[in-house]
Amino acid sequence: MTKIINVFLLVMKVIFLLISFVITFNIVLRMYDRLDKNYIESISVFLPYFSLFLVFAINLVFKQSQVNNCLFYNVTCCLVLCMLIFCGYRAMYDEYMLLYIRLGNYHINFNYYADMIAPLQVMLYLLTFSNFILMFTGKKEAQKVIAKKID
Amino acid sequence: MKKFLKQYFSIINYSIMGIVFGYAFFYLFINMYHYQDIRRVYNTTVKDEMLVKKVDSRLKLIENNINSFDVNKYHGQLDASRLNLVSANLKTCIKYYNNSTYNDLKKKKSISIIDVYNLREAYENEVLNGCIVKNLYWVSAIEKTDFTSLKSNAVLLSYYFKDILATTNYLKKDLLNNTSYSFSTEIFSKEIKNASKEGFYEVMNAYNSSLNIVEYISNWLKDEAEAGVLND
Numbered sequence: 001m002t003k004i005i006n007v008f009l010l011v012m013k014v015i016f017l018l019i020s021f022v023i024t025f026n027i028v029l030r031m032y033d034r035l036d037k038n039y040i041e042s043i044s045v046f047l048p049y050f051s052l053f054l055v056f057a058i059n060l061v062f063k064q065s066q067v068n069n070c071l072f073y074n075v076t077c078c079l080v081l082c083m084l085i086f087c088g089y090r091a092m093y094d095e096y097m098l099l100y101i102r103l104g105n106y107h108i109n110f111n112y113y114a115d116m117i118a119p120l121q122v123m124l125y126l127l128t129f130s131n132f133i134l135m136f137t138g139k140k141e142a143q144k145v146i147a148k149k150i151d
Numbered sequence: 152m153k154k155f156l157k158q159y160f161s162i163i164n165y166s167i168m169g170i171v172f173g174y175a176f177f178y179l180f181i182n183m184y185h186y187q188d189i190r191r192v193y194n195t196t197v198k199d200e201m202l203v204k205k206v207d208s209r210l211k212l213i214e215n216n217i218n219s220f221d222v223n224k225y226h227g228q229l230d231a232s233r234l235n236l237v238s239a240n241l242k243t244c245i246k247y248y249n250n251s252t253y254n255d256l257k258k259k260k261s262i263s264i265i266d267v268y269n270l271r272e273a274y275e276n277e278v279l280n281g282c283i284v285k286n287l288y289w290v291s292a293i294e295k296t297d298f299t300s301l302k303s304n305a306v307l308l309s310y311y312f313k314d315i316l317a318t319t320n321y322l323k324k325d326l327l328n329n330t331s332y333s334f335s336t337e338i339f340s341k342e343i344k345n346a347s348k349e350g351f352y353e354v355m356n357a358y359n360s361s362l363n364i365v366e367y368i369s370n371w372l373k374d375e376a377e378a379g380v381l382n383d
Contacts, residue, residue, distance in 0.1 A: 072165070072168055073168060075172070076171055076175065079172060079175045079176060080171060080175045083178055090182065090186065096190055096265060096329075097189065097330045098330070099327055099330045102327055109330060111330055115331075119178070123171050123175060126170075126171050130164050130167050130168050133160055134164060136157075136160070137157050137160045137164060
């Protein structure tokens with residue numbers, strides 16, 4: 001059962017990461033456009049996404065069971081990324097937050113999202129850091145011993 | 152030693168994950184709560200509200216006062232064309248007061264925070280800017296005119312104008328601040344202030360009190376009109 005949940009969470013966290021990246025990319029570029037800032041400066045906002053994506057890729061390519069099968073890590077990742085998507089959704093569609101109406105043309109509540117960015121970035125960096133430590137300290141899946149019955 | 156360090160880092164790592172988990176959980180749920188909280192509506196039939204009825208009846212009274220002045224029948228001491236201009240100003244004001252946002256709100260049976268915000272914006276743009284500033288603000292600079300009975304109250308009127316122009320500034324800041332939130336939202340909404348309910352009454356009170364000046368000028372116009380017709 002745990003294995004099935006882990007596989008499910010493994011897939012979901014990659015999908016959530018991509019969705020949250022697209023949402024953040026959309027919001028941050030529009031925010032920079034509004035403030036007339038140089039887009040190059042926005043790279044620092046996306047760095048935690050890239051770093052997390054990189055460690056996810058390493059986990060998958062090298063089949064690191066100590067990370068991929070860590071239920072707590074997978075649940076935490078999904079929770080953080082869910083939160084990111086939810087915040088993005090609110091910034092783009094929640095018109096009951098009146099700044100959304102006030103900010104007009106862009107149809108994004110930049111103030112709300114700007115408040116969110118800092119803690120979210122910290123959480124993504126911490127997840128990357130945890131992933132690294134898990135790579136070296138986590139328990140690897142026990143190799144299956146196939147016993148052959150010798151007649 | 153290696154095993155000890157491995158265990159030590161493992162403990163630190165799970166602690167970090169625990170903190171991230173807890174913080175994300177808290178953040179997600181407080182966001183969900185806030186999402187629900189700002190959608191709270193105030194259920195009431197708007198057209199049956201006392202303040203709305205009062206504003207409507209006063210608007211009707213002002214309209215009757217304006218209609219009592221007929222430029223062709225006026226033969227008083229004041230310049231009839233200037234009085235006609237005052238009458239036109241007041242008519243324009245009535246149109247601004249009966250703006251579409253206010254009329255649409257009267258059809259509703261529940262008020263959300265968006266309705267309050269739109270009503271306040273209509274109050275600022277239509278009533279304050281359209282009516283008071285563009286059409287009636289000259290009353291506060293009455294020294295330049297020959298309307299003697301208004302002139303005696305000019306100073307008071309100018310204070311009054313300044314007051315009504317700033318009435319809903321605080322409410323605007325308060326409403327726009329609903330993006331931010333804290334633990335006290337629930338208690339604050341129930342015990343101290345429900346933004347939809349209290350905001351509605353605040354704006355309607357501002358509508359009502361801003362009508363004082365319109366009513367005062369319309370009464371003055373009516374008195375002048377009646378005096379002018381009697382002189383005839």
